[in-house]
Amino acid sequence: MSAVAARNDDFKAIGVQVLSISVDSIYVHKIWNDNELSKMVGKSVPFPMLSDQDGSVGKLYGIYDEDAGVETRGRFLIDPDGIVQGFEVLTPPVGRNVNETLRQLKAFQLVRESKGTEATPAGWRPGRPTLKPSPDLVGNVWKEWKVEQAND
Amino acid sequence: MPEEFKAGCQRPAVKKPPAEAPRNDATGIEPEKERKSSMIKVGKPAPDFTLPAFIDGKFANVSLSEYKGQWVSLCFYPGDFTFV
Numbered sequence: 001m002s003a004v005a006a007r008n009d010d011f012k013a014i015g016v017q018v019l020s021i022s023v024d025s026i027y028v029h030k031i032w033n034d035n036e037l038s039k040m041v042g043k044s045v046p047f048p049m050l051s052d053q054d055g056s057v058g059k060l061y062g063i064y065d066e067d068a069g070v071e072t073r074g075r076f077l078i079d080p081d082g083i084v085q086g087f088e089v090l091t092p093p094v095g096r097n098v099n100e101t102l103r104q105l106k107a108f109q110l111v112r113e114s115k116g117t118e119a120t121p122a123g124w125r126p127g128r129p130t131l132k133p134s135p136d137l138v139g140n141v142w143k144e145w146k147v148e149q150a151n152d
Numbered sequence: 153m154p155e156e157f158k159a160g161c162q163r164p165a166v167k168k169p170p171a172e173a174p175r176n177d178a179t180g181i182e183p184e185k186e187r188k189s190s191m192i193k194v195g196k197p198a199p200d201f202t203l204p205a206f207i208d209g210k211f212a213n214v215s216l217s218e219y220k221g222q223w224v225s226l227c228f229y230p231g232d233f234t235f236v
Contacts, residue, residue: 001229016223019214021203024232025163029206032232048154048205048214054166060199062191063228071228078198078224082217086194092230101225109223 001049002040007098008047016105018047023058023070026051063089077105079112123150154205154212164204167213198226 001020004011011018024032029049038044050057055071058064063074073090085108090096107120110130118130131137131144157164192198202215216224 001227004225004227011225014223016225017219018225018227019205019216019219020227020229022229022231026204026206026211027159027163028232033206036233044208046208048207048212050203050205050214051163052201052203053163056166056168057199057201057203058228060201061226061228068230070230073230074228076192076198076224076226078216078219078226080221080223082197082200082220084192084194084196084198087192092234093236095236096227105223105225 001045002037003095003098004101005037005041005045005047007102010098010102011105014102014105014109019050020045020047021050021052021057021071023052023055025053075101077101077108079108121145121150123152153218154207154214156210156212157204159211164211164213167202198224 004018004020008018022029026049029051033045033049052058052071055064055069058071058074061074061076063072064070065072070092073092073094073096074087075089075096076087077085079085086104088096088101103125106126107124110120110126111118114130117132119133120128120130124130128149129145131141137144198216200215200217202213205212205214207214216226
């Protein structure tokens with residue numbers, strides 16, 4: 001979570017509210033913030049740290065691990081209408097990539113602002129060309145976009 | 153806005169999510185069991201919830217619905233003081 005906290009300004013800059021959730025109590029959240037996270041980030045965690053002590057919200061989202069009694073690393077991107085646009089779930093030993101979360105958020109925002117007239121191809125980054133879905137584009141993506149663009 | 157509350161001598165009571173769907177008598181399937189195996193779907197509404205939170209030195213109740221109108225990145229993680 002320290003990696004997300006350290007980048008909170010980047011989330012705020014594009015109008016995204018971060019919420020973190022684990023089964024730990026709010027008291028443990030406070031001590032983790034005060035004794036460790038704030039030292040890693042250089043300031044207090046700038047977003048609400050939620051306590052889902054019985055895992056009921058984790059169960060609602062399908063990421064509660066009954067055996068370990070904890071929540072797996074599930075990250076859900078929710079749009080201004082409250083609709084889930086994307087999610088990623090990882091087992092505990094592998095951390096997230098904050099850059100990828102921000103990239104996906106920017107892509108979803110672009111699509112929303114274009115009212116669905118634009119789509120972001122594989123590997124898209126802000127500033128890169130988008131695709132404009134239309135009947136004419138069918139069978140012609142190869143003229144508009146090269147596979148190499150996904151990885152450069 | 154998150155609704156602040158005072159620190160008590162025990163953890164805040166769990167706020168149960170909205171009323172459970174009635175048991176399906178035809179199949180006899182308990183709603184709880186159905187929910188365990190269900191996964192969120194993209195393009196569908198995110199389930200709302202209210203949870204106690206630590207925010208900026210204070211304790212407050214936070215609901216997902218408070219953030220309607222803006223983008224939210226909801227991050228579950230395995231536990232405080234874990235290493236990754």
